[in-house]
Amino acid sequence: AGTAAVIPAAGRGVRLGPGAPKALRALNGTPMLIHAVRAMAASRAVSLVVVVAPPDGAAEVKSLLDTHSLPERTDFLVVPGGDTRQESVKLGLDVLPPGIDIVLVHDAARPLVPVDTVDAVIEAVRDGAPAVVPALPLTDTVKEVEPRTGGLPEPVVATPERGRLRAVQTPQGFDRDTLLHAHETVTDGVTDDASMVEQLGEPVVVVPGHEEAFKVTRPLDLVLAEAVLARRRA
Ligand code: CTP
Ligand code: MG
Numbered sequence: 001a002g003t004a005a006v007i008p009a010a011g012r013g014v015r016l017g018p019g020a021p022k023a024l025r026a027l028n029g030t031p032m033l034i035h036a037v038r039a040m041a042a043s044r045a046v047s048l049v050v051v052v053a054p055p056d057g058a059a060e061v062k063s064l065l066d067t068h069s070l071p072e073r074t075d076f077l078v079v080p081g082g083d084t085r086q087e088s089v090k091l092g093l094d095v096l097p098p099g100i101d102i103v104l105v106h107d108a109a110r111p112l113v114p115v116d117t118v119d120a121v122i123e124a125v126r127d128g129a130p131a132v133v134p135a136l137p138l139t140d141t142v143k144e145v146e147p148r149t150g151g152l153p154e155p156v157v158a159t160p161e162r163g164r165l166r167a168v169q170t171p172q173g174f175d176r177d178t179l180l181h182a183h184e185t186v187t188d189g190v191t192d193d194a195s196m197v198e199q200l201g202e203p204v205v206v207v208p209g210h211e212e213a214f215k216v217t218r219p220l221d222l223v224l225a226e227a228v229l230a231r232r233r234a
Pocket of ligand 1 (some may be wrong): 008009010012013014015016022023052080081082083084085086088089107108109110178215216217
């Protein structure tokens with residue numbers, strides 16, 4: 001029995017603006033991907049980390065893993081990613097060795113998730129949940145709209161009750177067979193792995209997420225991430 005973390009890191013980072021692929025951008029001097037790898041390897045339960053690299057960046061990612069200090073107890077694999085996050089995760093799952101029975105899927109773009117959150121997700125899978133997601137209550141009220149392009153006013157369709165909504169983070173944790181089955185069965189555009197398990201009709205549960213597990217998506221998120229790192233060092 002073992003736990004592996006698959007880290008999809010193959011995205012361009014279009015919303016972050018021009019530059020290197022997002023996962024290779026530095027946060028306080030260290031690539032975002034290395035922060036994310038350390039966040040997974042910080043859990044003593046995680047024996048293997050699979051990094052899904054930008055399609056033309058596997059060699060660069062391998063050398064980054066070689067030149068940064070990482071825990072001795074953890075094994076690392078690097079595979080090139082695909083055109084969508086879903087494809088990238090699948091390519092990572094394809095190289096999992098036998099003996100892994102719990103799989104975490106963690107965005108490279110969430111480099112600062114605390115180890116306690118990682119361990120809480122693993123614990124909930126060990127306790128029998130086939131799929132576990134860390135999530136937080138929302139602060140903004142959310143409106144469903146009829147989307148319009150070009151900045152036109154968008155008619156509001158509905159306002160879901162905020163108290164029942166959660167903003168979902170990663171790492172998401174899975175029973176290995178459940179996640180593999182989901183990736184073999186569900187093919188349409190989804191934005192997280194747990195929703196694929198939901199489509200199979202399997203239960204998915206939420207555990208508390210963490211503010212520091214936010215996703216680095218837009219330029220302002222880089223400012224926040226560097227401030228969090230500076231505070232940790234202080
Ligand atoms: N990802 C991936 N393969 C893709 C697309 C995304 O592995 N083809 C990864 C990203 O590297 C990231 C995670 O999925 O770690 C979450 O995606 P997101 O935050 O959307 O990152 P990007 O797709 O890189 O950003 P953008 O959508 O702004 O281009
Ligand atoms: Mg994206």
